[in-house]
Ligand code: NAI
């Protein structure tokens with residue numbers, strides 16, 4: 001039997017990294033984005049949909065026959081409130097309702113470290129900050145991720161949908177600065193994490209840090225390991241190259257000791273690049 005996995009926001013950075021890694025024999029990847037993802041190549045079992053997660057009718061169609069939804073679509077950095085509210089918060093409500101109505105039993109939600117950005121290194125117990133920390137968002141973007149998690153919890157409690165909320169650190173090809181040496185999740189570990197979420201045996205609700213097995217980690221891997229996420233990569237292989245030209249990590253600097261880094265001190269509600 002073929003398994004169908006709907007991925008929203010599939011044309012974004014993370015979606016593009018995951019597309020080849022989540023391809024499996026017997027699995028159809030249904031890729032949805034505002035900007036239509038590239039159609040499948042030869043031998044690639046892929047369907048593409050150009051739509052917004054805020055479009056109720058389109059999401060009903062997209063969820064029909066899906067076994068699982070990986071919800072990545074939305075604004076991925078700090079932005080004005082109206083867009084965050086529409087795309088991230090209301091968009092996730094639309095995704096969850098469509099998944100429920102289509103009988104989808106499993107949803108993986110891209111949350112973010114910015115849901116809990118104001119925790120700091122000194123607060124980390126031995127073994128690292130647990131993944132189920134009470135929210136301390138650092139931006140309107142972070143608030144939206146708290147809401148994403150709350151919607152996941154609601155739909156788990158009411159309808160028994162299995163929901164994994166991933167408090168992702170930084171999932172890119174490589175780390176690039178001192179902070180990313182502990183926030184990094186390699187693309188291969190990202191795929192391992194999504195696979196673990198797609199394979200949970202009991203319906204539940206959980207929050208998990210999305211990070212690799214980095215030497216410099218101070219966020220705990222325990223919640224991920226409980227569902228079989230065993231990361232293999234370590235950002236330390238890039239450390240010498242990255243730290244060249246930087247002074248060592250300076251904990252007097254808030255951006256270097258807070259979970260959310262620069263998001264904690266940047267302008268609230270303004271596009272990150274403006
Ligand atoms: P991205 O900005 O590269 O991609 C987001 C994608 O969502 C884009 O292709 C965009 O067109 C699409 N999108 C935006 N609004 C949409 C809507 N209304 N309907 C359908 N599609 C829409 O972001 P990235 O890095 O790929 O992140 C994916 C998800 O993971 C986001 O939810 C982000 O908040 C979350 N995340 C990513 C992290 C990372 O390190 N890449 C870290 C923490 C969280």
Ligand code: 15L
Pocket residue numbers: 076077112113114168169170171183260261
């Ligand atoms: C996020 O939530 C963003 O989506 C991503 O672009 C990175 O900025 C990441 O957090 C991070 O904290 O490095």
